[in-house]
Amino acid sequence: RKEVEQDPGPFNVPEGATVAFNCTYSNSASQSFFWYRQDCRKEPKLLMSVYSSGNEDGRFTAQLNRASQYISLLIRDSKLSDSATYLCVVNEPSGGSYIPTFGRGTSLIVHP
Amino acid sequence: GAVVSQHPSWVICKSGTSVKIECRSLDFQATTMFWYRQFPKQSLMLMATSNEGSKATYEQGVEKDKFLINHASLTLSTLTVTSAHPEDSSFYICSARDKGNQPQHFGDGTRLSIL
Numbered sequence: 001r002k003e004v005e006q007d008p009g010p011f012n013v014p015e016g017a018t019v020a021f022n023c024t025y026s027n028s029a030s031q032s033f034f035w036y037r038q039d040c041r042k043e044p045k046l047l048m049s050v051y052s053s054g055n056e057d058g059r060f061t062a063q064l065n066r067a068s069q070y071i072s073l074l075i076r077d078s079k080l081s082d083s084a085t086y087l088c089v090v091n092e093p094s095g096g097s098y099i100p101t102f103g104r105g106t107s108l109i110v111h112p
Numbered sequence: 113g114a115v116v117s118q119h120p121s122w123v124i125c126k127s128g129t130s131v132k133i134e135c136r137s138l139d140f141q142a143t144t145m146f147w148y149r150q151f152p153k154q155s156l157m158l159m160a161t162s163n164e165g166s167k168a169t170y171e172q173g174v175e176k177d178k179f180l181i182n183h184a185s186l187t188l189s190t191l192t193v194t195s196a197h198p199e200d201s202s203f204y205i206c207s208a209r210d211k212g213n214q215p216q217h218f219g220d221g222t223r224l225s226i227l
Contacts, residue, residue, distance in 0.1 A: 043218040098212045104155040
């Protein structure tokens with residue numbers, strides 16, 4: 001299986017800041033893309049799917065660049081509660097189905 | 113929607129015991145379920161993929177006789193850690209997905225501690 005890479009961070013930002021994470025993938029046949037957040041000692045929770053045209057959900061914006069094979073997540077007006085690890089997930093085709101491949105995650109710390 | 117229930121949340125037992133973990137999709141049909149393991153401060157590691165009614169596909173290095181997976185229905189998969197030892201202590205998480213290109217949804221995870 002090919003790789004999904006993320007900068008592990010940590011990204012340490014003040015409340016109200018804008019922060020962006022990138023994630024690169026090596027399998028050009030990858031079909032669908034997601035961002036999850038994982039809090040310490042908890043399971044990952046789906047944050048948002050990433051669509052080709054880009055999509056926004058409140059303070060969160062996700063973009064996909066197929067030509068350069070990366071996806072991004074932009075968080076505006078950071079809150080303390082945004083502190084978590086953000087996982088990039090890429091569905092890669094395999095044997096007629098899709099297998100999710102995770103990045104190692106990017107740690108975000110939002111401080112007062 | 114898209115709720116996945118995993119049970120139990122915590123297990124503490126003696127070395128040599130077999131432990132069964134259940135993963136249920138409550139409001140959708142889980143065509144595919146995934147089982148992961150996560151050690152402290154490390155990333156999720158996929159152990160196996162199971163499709164309803166089929167044998168599970170295990171990742172390289174994961175012993176299929178050690179980690180028995182059953183996915184007998186569209187809403188339930190089980191992972192049995194057979195003859196567990198302290199090195200099997202970890203956070204085990206299941207996830208479930210309906211269609212192949214959809215996001216997966218995770219259970220709450222099971223913390224397994226083998227004494």
